[in-house]
Amino acid sequence: MLAGDVPPPVQVSSITPAGIQLADGLILPSACIFLDGKVFLWNVPSNLWDGWGREHLSVFETAVPKPEILVFGTGKRMELPPPSIRGYLKEMGIQLDIMDTRNACSTYNLLAEEGRRVAAALLPYTPRQWRS
Structure with missing residues (x-):
C-alpha cells in the first residue's frame, strides 16, 4: 500500500x-518542541524564565495551522511563565497548558492520539544546552 496519509505524530x-525518550528509543538530552508531528531542537536559556523572550517561542508564528494547545513541560515541577510569555501565546490564539514535564509528555501523547492540533514544549529535568 502506498502511504498517502500524514505519518503519526512523534510520541x-x-x-x-538523561532526557526525553521518544517511543523509538531516541533520548533527547535537551529542550525540544513537538509540533505538527515532528520534533525540533530548542535552544533556551538554562535558567527557567530568566532571559526568556518572544524569540524563544517564535517558531509558533510560522506554524500553519497553529496549534490549538501548547502543552508546556517546565521540568520536575510546574512553574508558571511570566505574563509576557503567556500574553504572546494568547495573541497568537494558542491555549497554554503548563505542567511538569512528566505530565506534559502524557498529555501531549493523549491529545496527539485524539487528533488534536497540539504542540509540546518540553524542558528536561536537568537543563542542558544544545551544542551548535
Missing part, C-alpha cells in the same frame, strides 16, 4: 534523568 515514551 514520548518517558522522561528520565
